[in-house]
Amino acid sequence: MAQTALLISDVAYARRIGIQPALPRKSLRGVLLNCGPYDPTQPNWDSPYGDFMRTVIWSYVGTRDPADPRVAQMSVTPHVTAAYPPAFITVGNADPLALQSTALAEALRAKGVEVDALFFPADYQPPLGHEYQLLIGTREGRQAFDRSVAFLRAHAN
Structure with missing residues (x-):
């Protein structure tokens, strides 16, 4: 979802990736982002999380090589601009994707x-x-749900 929002909000990035967004930027009013791999160039490749990121890269790019230039291209964090839509972002404190x-x-x-x-x-x-x-059913899960709904309501109009 984060990269889709980037493609819609940044025409130059979409052009570099080779994708023509199906939605105009004005149609994207906000984005919910829950614990994603937003910059696969940054993990500790020697950790168990490194294996997870190699799988993510392989799924998106077709290679497990983090040095492949397409990995940097698919990274969201270094490419965001002021045109990115408002975002609700959450992650658990014990999630390897927290950083x-x-x-x-x-x-x-x-x-x-x-x-x-x-x-x-x-x-x-x-x-x-x-x-x-x-x-x-947990207090934290409910808190994330309530905040997500509030965010969506605030940006629906």
């Missing part, structure tokens, strides 16, 4: 993009793993 989400939020804010972020301190208990927001 990806916080870095994207920082990059968007630096460009003046509205960001509503739901992040948890590193020592938050219980630890919240990948896709914690799907556990709607």
